[in-house]
Each structure stands twice: as C-alpha cells, then as structure tokens.
Amino acid sequence: MTEKTKVIITASPHVRSPDSTTKIMWSVVISLLPVIASSIYFFGPSAILVIIASVAGCLITERMFGSNPGSVADGSAMITGLLLGLCLPPGFPLWMAFLGGVFGMGFGKLIYGGLGQNIFNPALVGRAFLQAAFPVAITTWPSGTQHWWNLQGDNFALPFMTPRPDTVTAATPLGNLKFGDDPVATPILDLLLGTINGSVGETSAVLILLGGIYLAVRGHLNWHIPVSIFVTTFVVSGLFYVIGISQFSPWFMLFSGGLMLGAWYMATDMVTSPLSTKGCWLFGFGIGLLTVIIRIWGGLPEGVMYSILLMNALVPFINRVTQPRLFGTSKKKKEAGE
Amino acid sequence: MKGLPSFKHGVHPPENKDITSGIASKRFPFPKEVILPLSQHIGTPAKALVKAGDHVERGDVIAEAAGFISSTVHATAAGTVKSIELWPHPNGLMVPSIRITVDQSSSQMRRNRMVPRWQDVKDEDLSKEIAKAGIVGLGGAAFPSHVKLCPPEDQPVELLIINGSECEPYLTSDHRVMLEQPEMVYEGIRIELKALGITRCVIGIENNKPDAIEMMRKTRPADLDAKIQPLTVKYPQGAEKMLIKAVMGREVPSGALPSAIGAMVQNVATAANVAAVFQTGHPLIERIMTVSGRGIRRPGNWKIPFGTKLRDVIEHCGGMTDDTVEILFGGPMMGQAISDLDVPVLKGTGGILVLTKDECKRQDILPCIRCGKCLEACPIFLNPQWMKDLAKAERFEELVEEAHLNDCMLCGCCSFICPSNIPLSQYFAMSKTQLRRLPKS
Numbered sequence: 001m002t003e004k005t006k007v008i009i010t011a012s013p014h015v016r017s018p019d020s021t022t023k024i025m026w027s028v029v030i031s032l033l034p035v036i037a038s039s040i041y042f043f044g045p046s047a048i049l050v051i052i053a054s055v056a057g058c059l060i061t062e063r064m065f066g067s068n069p070g071s072v073a074d075g076s077a078m079i080t081g082l083l084l085g086l087c088l089p090p091g092f093p094l095w096m097a098f099l100g101g102v103f104g105m106g107f108g109k110l111i112y113g114g115l116g117q118n119i120f121n122p123a124l125v126g127r128a129f130l131q132a133a134f135p136v137a138i139t140t141w142p143s144g145t146q147h148w149w150n151l152q153g154d155n156f157a158l159p160f161m162t163p164r165p166d167t168v169t170a171a172t173p174l175g176n177l178k179f180g181d182d183p184v185a186t187p188i189l190d191l192l193l194g195t196i197n198g199s200v201g202e203t204s205a206v207l208i209l210l211g212g213i214y215l216a217v218r219g220h221l222n223w224h225i226p227v228s229i230f231v232t233t234f235v236v237s238g239l240f241y242v243i244g245i246s247q248f249s250p251w252f253m254l255f256s257g258g259l260m261l262g263a264w265y266m267a268t269d270m271v272t273s274p275l276s277t278k279g280c281w282l283f284g285f286g287i288g289l290l291t292v293i294i295r296i297w298g299g300l301p302e303g304v305m306y307s308i309l310l311m312n313a314l315v316p317f318i319n320r321v322t323q324p325r326l327f328g329t330s331k332k333k334k335e336a337g338e
Numbered sequence: 339m340k341g342l343p344s345f346k347h348g349v350h351p352p353e354n355k356d357i358t359s360g361i362a363s364k365r366f367p368f369p370k371e372v373i374l375p376l377s378q379h380i381g382t383p384a385k386a387l388v389k390a391g392d393h394v395e396r397g398d399v400i401a402e403a404a405g406f407i408s409s410t411v412h413a414t415a416a417g418t419v420k421s422i423e424l425w426p427h428p429n430g431l432m433v434p435s436i437r438i439t440v441d442q443s444s445s446q447m448r449r450n451r452m453v454p455r456w457q458d459v460k461d462e463d464l465s466k467e468i469a470k471a472g473i474v475g476l477g478g479a480a481f482p483s484h485v486k487l488c489p490p491e492d493q494p495v496e497l498l499i500i501n502g503s504e505c506e507p508y509l510t511s512d513h514r515v516m517l518e519q520p521e522m523v524y525e526g527i528r529i530e531l532k533a534l535g536i537t538r539c540v541i542g543i544e545n546n547k548p549d550a551i552e553m554m555r556k557t558r559p560a561d562l563d564a565k566i567q568p569l570t571v572k573y574p575q576g577a578e579k580m581l582i583k584a585v586m587g588r589e590v591p592s593g594a595l596p597s598a599i600g601a602m603v604q605n606v607a608t609a610a611n612v613a614a615v616f617q618t619g620h621p622l623i624e625r626i627m628t629v630s631g632r633g634i635r636r637p638g639n640w641k642i643p644f645g646t647k648l649r650d651v652i653e654h655c656g657g658m659t660d661d662t663v664e665i666l667f668g669g670p671m672m673g674q675a676i677s678d679l680d681v682p683v684l685k686g687t688g689g690i691l692v693l694t695k696d697e698c699k700r701q702d703i704l705p706c707i708r709c710g711k712c713l714e715a716c717p718i719f720l721n722p723q724w725m726k727d728l729a730k731a732e733r734f735e736e737l738v739e740e741a742h743l744n745d746c747m748l749c750g751c752c753s754f755i756c757p758s759n760i761p762l763s764q765y766f767a768m769s770k771t772q773l774r775r776l777p778k779s
Contacts, residue, residue: 007662007663007677008664008675008700009664009676009677010664010675010698010761011675011763011764011767012670012673012674012675012748012750012753012763013351013753013754013763014664014666014670014671014675014693015351015352015670015697015698015754016698016699016701016753016754016756016759017351017754017755019755019757020701020704020757020758020759021704021707021709021757021758023757024707024757074704076707114705115704115707116705116707116708116758117705222710270707270708270709271707271708273708274710275708275713275724276713276721277714319724324713324719324720324721325719326592326718326719326720326742326745327579327592327717327718327719327745328579328589328590328591328592328593328594328718328745329591329592
C-alpha cells in the first residue's frame, strides 16, 4: 500500500447490475436480425434498401441534432430506424423512407429532448407522418416479382416525383379480407411463416415471436405488454367473431398485419410505455381493444400503429393512476386519505 | 430455494461471500493508537470523562451517554489519553475524538466490571445493564440496543426476531458469529427475551448459509422457544421491515416501529455481545469484522478493537493491490466510501471492503428510459423514477407527502438495478439531508 493510492468516493450502492441501457438497446437490434434476414429472403434487395434508407435517416438526424455526439452509440436511433423500415412496404421509395426516419427521429424524439423524453414511439411517429404524406405509396403492396433480385417497386423514385407503379400489386391479408372483392382469409400457417404480402418485416410472425421471447427471457422487454395485447385482441375479436359482427377469426387477428411487430417491439418501447406492471396490463389492454375496433370498423385495414400512438398519449395518465401501493399501507386507507 | 419465505421485489447482487465465509475469525493485534469518536453512531454525542494524560484500562468508561438515545464510550485498549481533538470520522466529517496511545507493555487484560447474574436482574433493569455496556445494534445502523429493548408501553413486543440474514454481499461476520459462538447467541436471546418479558423467538437466516443454519439447529437449547427460519437469498432480506415480512408475513405500517405489530429485531452479533456482557462483564469494545474484497491481499474475519485505524487494518491484512479503487466501511450496497486511511473502525463497522476496478465498474450515466425496473426492485413499493424527478426539481413537499420519501430506507436497490446508472438512492439521501436542514414549518 502506498500513500499515493487514489481511491474514489461515491455514494452507495457501490456495485451495479451488469445490465445497461446501451446493452438493452443493442440486444433489441440483435433480436431483430432474423426478422431482417427473413425480409430479405421474402422481398429481395428492396427490403434491405428500405431498411437502410430509414436507418440512415434516423442515424444522421440523431448525429446532427442529438444531445451529444456520442448519442448514436446508445443504439436507440438504430432501433427506431430498423423498426420504421420494417413496417414499410418493400417497394417504398427510398427517399420517402429516409424522410420518415428524419421526421420520426426529429419530431418524434429529439424535439422532446432526446432519449427518454419523448411521449410517442418515434418509429411510429415517422410512419404516421409517411401515412399522412404519402397515402398511396405506403399502401402499395407488390405481389411478388419474378426473380428474387428484382426490385419490388420503384424504390429509386426521385424525390417529389410520383413513383411509377410498374409492378403488379396485391392486397395484404388484412386488406384482402376487409376490402377485397373476393375476401378469403389467408391460412394461419402462411401468416406464421411470412409467405404473404405485407410490410418488409411484419410478415413472419414466428420470427418476431422468437425475437420477442429472447428479449423477454433476458429481461430486456416487459412481457406483460405483448401478453396483455394478445389476450385482449384474441378475446375481443373472438367475441365479435362468434356473434358474427366481424369476419376476422381471433387467430387471424393475432398473426396478421403489424400486431406481432407492434406488440413485441413498438408497444414495449420502455420510454413510451407505463412504469408499473399494473400499468402495462392496462396499456396492453387499450392497444388490443383499439386495434380490434379500428380493424373492424375503421377506414384502414390496419390499426396497430394508431392504437399504440393513442395509448402512448395516455401513458402519463396511466402512470398516475397506477402508483404502487406503499409498503405498510392498505389500498383502502390510501384512497380514503387522499 | 422455492417456498422459502421472503418479501416482494428486491435484487440479487453478486454475493462474493466465499472470499471469507470459510475463514475462522482471529484476534487482531492491538494497534499503537486507538481513536474513539464521541459520536460513534445514531444519537446524541457522548460526554468525555477523561482528559489528556489520563491513564485508562481496557474497558473503562471514557465518555458517558448524554440522553436516552446515546451510548457510552469505553476504552478499547489500555493506554494513555493523548488528546481530545477533531479527527476524521467514517461519515466524512471531523468529529471530537479521544486519542489513546496504546500501552505496548500492557497485557491488555480487561478490567472487569461487577455484573450481576442476568437471571437475578429484574426484567426492566436488564436494558440498563445493556446500556451501561454500550451495546448497539451491530447490523449496521448501530442503534443503541437498550432503546429498542424499551418499546412504547402501548405496543408490547410479542416476538423477538434474530437477524442472521446478512444480506449485504461480501460480509461474513454474522455468519462467523453463528458458526463460532452459537451458544453465546442463544444466551443473548435468553437475556433479551427476559428483558422484553416474552418467550418466543425466531432466528431468520438466509439460505446461502446452510452451515450456519445447521449449527444453530444443532446447538438450540431444548427449553428455548426458538424457531430457525431459512430465508430466500435476496437483498435487502436483512432490512428490519423485510425480515419481519418474511418471518411474520405482515407489513410494519408505514411510519411505525416494528413494535406496532408486536415484533422486535436484533442482530445475531448483538445478541452474542449482550451475552458477553453478563458472562465476562466486558462492555462492547471489539467485534468481528469482515475484511474482504479483491483489493485486499489477505482477506479474513478479524476481531478488531474499535478505534483501530483503517491504515492499521489494511497493513495487517497484507495491503492493497494496485488496482484498488474504492474502500468501504460496510457492505457494497449501503456501505460508506472512505477517503482517509486514518479513519477509525467503529461499532457499526461490520466489514471493511477494498474493491478493485473490476468489482465496482464505473459506468456512464445515461438518460432515464422509464423502463420501470426501479419500481420492480423497490422493496418498499416506492416510485424511484418519479421521486428522482421530484428530488432533482427540489419539490420536497411532494417528495415527502405524495412520493413518501420518509419510507425510503436507502437500500440502494433502485440504483443497483438502473440500466442507465442513475444514482437514484443518492438523490434520495441528499434530499433527506437537505430536508433535515430546512427549518420545520
């Protein structure tokens, strides 16, 4: 021991759990890799191009306007970019995808003050913006190309030019069942595997489920939210199906559209979801209910995005009403006291 | 481990108890000098009875308790009082302290006090004897034991709970007490039961100490109504309220003392020392401390006289490794970082930890991502995420009235679990300090 030994003085606790925010973020990115790989398998180069464009939009915006130059490294901008790319159609013009990333990052997150401050999920803010700005492009679903390497649409359309619809389009399973001339429910097996039409990364329910379970097991995701969403969606849509109001079977509801990706990856965004377990059950219930309502009665085939955004707005309220019960007090007493 | 009683929430820090749990405790050699602060623990500072030049024998009273929540200070080694001066205290402040130059030629035999057989002492007078011996809770807070043994009259204690959980990582001093002096623990239990006028007691021990559970079972006197209760290994199992919840299944009402539900908690080492007072007539002048951490070359469990300087302890234990970054009194979850090697070890010092860079990694503080892990960790069911915002904004009234800051025991679970490394419990400790300074309105 020498006199020169320097020690640090910190407040307790002096040991920390090995989990870190950065680690959580990057493990989310890793869990998405199978989904990304499958999207390339299903949709060819178009898929990866769309993802790259939206990721680029997010990363560049975070780097330029983020709170500090190192904030890109925390991985949150990467997640936003990936998720946005994954919920766009494969034939989507790249400049629009890029713009969606910029908007989602800038107006969905950075203007609130960056990581941890935003109210709405930034990827969904980006998508909502694109839905409003380019309603045609974002609902143009190619029906598959002859060769794997063909582009799925006019990915390279110039900015502010109308993309040329030179591919054959087809409806997604949800759109088909709702608005199609000859509505047929897509077999559940196709929905599970992903051999269907849809957004870049929303087709394979199985891979999303695996990624979500991986995160849940590692404690990087609050499993109460997806479970609550699925139970609500299943029960509510099952009820409507049984009494004959809707043509969507509960299994079809679960595995079609953006519900899997939304429930596992977007609703569970820690920043924009409630704090307590009770709050998470409530949050998931709201998303499930709204999704079913929009899907059955709404003007759009899909309702996951707006359901999550609407429930995001309610999170501060949910947090208020689901304050934990203080140790050594009873619930009734507390309510009477306040 | 399933099925064992526990409490809700809590965390699982790495235990690191195997470094010292198998090392029998040894007597620590007397240092050249001992430093005895007049305020060693919670409560009013004691009043010095000696002056420079006085000769003191080991065990002599050198400062008397001033008030009810205060504790007597005894000389922990024979020698000469050098001075009474300001000296660095583990809490970081300079505190009036009695410096005693230890008499190297002395045999350090303790001057025995006349102590009656505890069986002959009236129940209500036992706590006075315990107060005279300067016994405090050895679990960490060092709360004077005689105060605990006199619960409010309208809240009679029905059950004595002996705390052998030792949930702080690294620390093994209570573990060694249970292994090495179980009969002393039982003797102490008998005395405390008599002082409280009750007969029932439960000994709670975390399940990571099977040998201690076994030893306590083996040595349990047949006529004593003592139950040994293995507990789930979880931090902070040793916190009073958590232990009571695990053992009795009941929550101590917010803001109340454990006696409100008829319970009292005493640490195993405290019980053993209460017994020692009546067996040998010796006051509390030394205790088993764990010296551990990867930064100390010779870790172990030592019976160290209070007032021994940290410098002497580290030197005797082989010194520190070069990658040492932090020295603590107490466990890593609630312990106090020490900046000065001249600081003396005190009654509340259950362990001295020398931690290396690998053991306490410093990580950057990132923004809160509202993951809610702190809510899932808090054993008191507070909302640390919200409290942190209130504390930052110095909205103290809301912090106390609505967010229940006063119920926070600063166990550190929230800070431990936070993936963004936000020093949550530090905010709460600072708020508590600031509130204490504010004039009461």
